[in-house]
Amino acid sequence: MSSIRNHFSSLHDLREKAPVFLAVLFGISIYASACNLWLPEDSIFYVSTYTITLLGKYLCYALLALAVDVVWGYCGILSLGHGAFFALGGYTMGMYLMRQIGDRGVYGDPILPDFMVFLNWQELPWFWYGFDHFWVAILAMILVPGILAFVFGWLAFRSRVAGVYLSIMTQALTYALMLAFFRNEMGFGGNNGLTDFKDLLGFNLQSDSVRVALFLCSALVLALAYCLSLLIMSSRFGRVVVGIRDAEDRARFIGFKTENYKVWLFVYSAILAAIAGALYVPQVGIINPGEFSPLNSIEVVVWVAVGGRGTLYGAIAGALLVNYAKTRFTAVFPEAWLFALGALFVGVTVFLPQGLVGLFKNKKLPWCNRKKTGEEQS
Amino acid sequence: MTMFDTVKQAVQSLHTGLLPETKHPDIDISHQVLLYVEGLSVSFDGFKALNDLNLYINDGELRCLIGANGAGKTTLMDVITGKTRPDIGDVYFGQTIDLLGKTEAEIAQLGIGRKFQKPTVFEEQSVFANLELAMKVNKGITSTLFARLSPSELDWISQVLDTIGLKSHYRMLAGALSHGQKQWLEIGMLLIADPRLMLVDEPVAGMTAQETERTAELLTSLAGERTVVVVEHDMEFVRSIAKTVTVLHQGSVLAEGSMSDVQNNPAVIEVYLGEEQ
Numbered sequence: 001m002s003s004i005r006n007h008f009s010s011l012h013d014l015r016e017k018a019p020v021f022l023a024v025l026f027g028i029s030i031y032a033s034a035c036n037l038w039l040p041e042d043s044i045f046y047v048s049t050y051t052i053t054l055l056g057k058y059l060c061y062a063l064l065a066l067a068v069d070v071v072w073g074y075c076g077i078l079s080l081g082h083g084a085f086f087a088l089g090g091y092t093m094g095m096y097l098m099r100q101i102g103d104r105g106v107y108g109d110p111i112l113p114d115f116m117v118f119l120n121w122q123e124l125p126w127f128w129y130g131f132d133h134f135w136v137a138i139l140a141m142i143l144v145p146g147i148l149a150f151v152f153g154w155l156a157f158r159s160r161v162a163g164v165y166l167s168i169m170t171q172a173l174t175y176a177l178m179l180a181f182f183r184n185e186m187g188f189g190g191n192n193g194l195t196d197f198k199d200l201l202g203f204n205l206q207s208d209s210v211r212v213a214l215f216l217c218s219a220l221v222l223a224l225a226y227c228l229s230l231l232i233m234s235s236r237f238g239r240v241v242v243g244i245r246d247a248e249d250r251a252r253f254i255g256f257k258t259e260n261y262k263v264w265l266f267v268y269s270a271i272l273a274a275i276a277g278a279l280y281v282p283q284v285g286i287i288n289p290g291e292f293s294p295l296n297s298i299e300v301v302v303w304v305a306v307g308g309r310g311t312l313y314g315a316i317a318g319a320l321l322v323n324y325a326k327t328r329f330t331a332v333f334p335e336a337w338l339f340a341l342g343a344l345f346v347g348v349t350v351f352l353p354q355g356l357v358g359l360f361k362n363k364k365l366p367w368c369n370r371k372k373t374g375e376e377q378s
Numbered sequence: 379m380t381m382f383d384t385v386k387q388a389v390q391s392l393h394t395g396l397l398p399e400t401k402h403p404d405i406d407i408s409h410q411v412l413l414y415v416e417g418l419s420v421s422f423d424g425f426k427a428l429n430d431l432n433l434y435i436n437d438g439e440l441r442c443l444i445g446a447n448g449a450g451k452t453t454l455m456d457v458i459t460g461k462t463r464p465d466i467g468d469v470y471f472g473q474t475i476d477l478l479g480k481t482e483a484e485i486a487q488l489g490i491g492r493k494f495q496k497p498t499v500f501e502e503q504s505v506f507a508n509l510e511l512a513m514k515v516n517k518g519i520t521s522t523l524f525a526r527l528s529p530s531e532l533d534w535i536s537q538v539l540d541t542i543g544l545k546s547h548y549r550m551l552a553g554a555l556s557h558g559q560k561q562w563l564e565i566g567m568l569l570i571a572d573p574r575l576m577l578v579d580e581p582v583a584g585m586t587a588q589e590t591e592r593t594a595e596l597l598t599s600l601a602g603e604r605t606v607v608v609v610e611h612d613m614e615f616v617r618s619i620a621k622t623v624t625v626l627h628q629g630s631v632l633a634e635g636s637m638s639d640v641q642n643n644p645a646v647i648e649v650y651l652g653e654e655q
């Protein structure tokens with residue numbers, strides 16, 4: 001039975017699960033990058049920069065899905081508003097990129113972004129101060145969504161809002177933010193959002209090598225987030241969180257302040273979503289209030305459901321597969337995508353409640369016996 | 379003192395403020411009474427589940443609560459453990475600790491453990507993990523994030539596994555256990571939390587005669603160093619363990635005393651025991 005101490009160490013899970021994941025992730029991304037950078041364009045193995053950027057976008061979505069899986073898969077908090085944190089992260093990056101344009105904008109103002117000149121604003125609003133520094137943008141990317149998630153979570157979980165009510169509140173949150181960001185007076189470019197970015201840390205965003213670097217960066221961040229989440233979820237903290245998901249009262253009556261756990265997890269997940277948004281914006285070249293659309297957040301939940309909840313890699317696989325399907329599908333029938341997505345969700349819910357990962361495994365804990373005859377094996 | 383030490387101390391004092399104590403606090407039992415329940419009333423939509431209830435549990439006692447379905451036994455436990463807020467009344471742990479207004483987690487950390495009427499364990503986790511989570515350790519976020527199972531904790535879990543007879547099942551998912559085994563696991567979760575006061579709601583429901591007997595033995599052996607309050611319907615079981623029995627009826631105490639006193643109490647015969655014959 002002493003071997004159990006190893007099973008109950010976080011590092012055990014990391015050693016067991018991370019290598020395969022990392023090998024696949026880095027294998028594919030490094031291969032694709034190399035094919036883009038070093039092969040001639042007429043080679044059949046050449047990967048276009050367009051594809052690289054598309055893959056980079058998928059990786060950002062995968063990180064967002066990971067964030068949702070952390071709260072939904074492990075703790076049963078069905079957030080239908082994670083798009084809000086993603087978009088906020090995106091806006092902080094967008095603000096930095098806007099300030100980087102400097103006097104190269106259409107109106108040539110050295111300080112004010114184009115949309116402010118267009119609105120006849122004379123000076124930079126206070127909340128744009130400091131965004132010419134990358135580190136300020138990074139700090140804001142973590143703090144703004146983090147604090148919002150903290151306040152929201154604190155209010156919701158303290159008053160023990162759960163289930164459908166919580167999901168509706170998260171939808172309301174992202175919807176309210178969308179309406180706010182649509183207004184020109186908010187100072188974030190209204191419905192056009194932020195765009196026309198030129199460079200990031202002095203590197204030209206249009207160049208192939210920068211695109212590849214951003215893509216590899218997304219892969220690296222996804223890998224780090226995966227490993228960190230795996231460590232957290234396989235610690236005792238993770239077991240408490242799963243306990244809260246399955247029997248919150250029981251967790252309370254053995255002394256866990258479950259609302260604190262939920263707030264912590266929610267903040268962590270919101271920050272992951274924000275990082276995903278910040279990586280997404282320089283790759284797609286625009287951030288606008290549409291990213292706050294309630295529908296976006298619902299789509300993320302579908303990705304996670306398709307991939308399978310509560311495994312981390314399931315969510316990532318789901319995000320990649322569904323988005324690949326979306327790219328293919330919308331090229332042929334753009335209007336039908338939402339129906340297809342709805343059908344997919346219903347299909348998965350009915351036939352594959354554990355998602356695609358459920359096809360490959362039906363045990364959560366590899367050393368756990370589901371059968372009654374659990375003999376000691378160690 | 380270096381800068382680092384100062385910061386470390388500040389962080390530590392922050393933690394002691396924020397995080398629960400691992401040791402249960404001292405409870406003032408100078409009057410030998412561990413739990414006071416006085417003038418307690420709870421109503422649900424006008425229906426009085428508890429009605430001016432008074433109950434005193436002595437330190438180290440094993441007390442049985444009996445009463446027909448709906449008498450308010452579970453509601454009483456809900457109030458003591460912080461799940462339900464009463465309309466009026468007092469609940470004190472020892473002389474000084476007011477339990478009303480505390481959260482479930484705070485009450486649990488004071489050393490009051492509870493077994494639910496319907497066995498409630500973490501079904502998607504192993505028997506072992508269930509015990510690990512219930513163990514009396516620091517329940518704060520930072521310490522669970524970095525917790526590492528120590529050899530003494532492992533021994534402790536192993537002992538409890540022996541006591542509850544689930545040694546060979548420790549890898550099994552709790553959800554795959556039989557009803558009786560789940561009851562035992564939940565009792566194990568109580569034991570490993572090392573509570574001062576154990577509230578045990580219908581522990582032998584769904585157990586075989588043999589398991590029931592073992593539960594009776596276990597609960598009897600626990601009394602003394604711990605205080606145990608057992609709710610049970612099974613009169614045979616109550617007879618086998620109880621020294622003092624409290625009969626609840628429609629949210630108040632109908633009678634209290636030894637089993638034979640209670641059995642011969644005319645009021646009790648009329649409303650409860652009478653039905654048995």
Ligand SMILES: Nc1ncnc2c1ncn2[C@@H]1O[C@H](COP(=O)(O)OP(=O)(O)O)[C@@H](O)[C@H]1O
Pocket residue numbers: 422427445446447448449450451452453454
């Ligand atoms: N949350 C609740 N809402 C409404 N009525 C309740 C609630 N909890 C208990 N009751 C009612 O209070 C009464 C006492 O219930 P309970 O304490 O569970 O009885 P016992 O455990 O003695 O069988 C019952 O009539 C029950 O229907």
Ligand SMILES: [Mg+2]
Pocket residue numbers: 451452453495
């Ligand atoms: Mg009951």
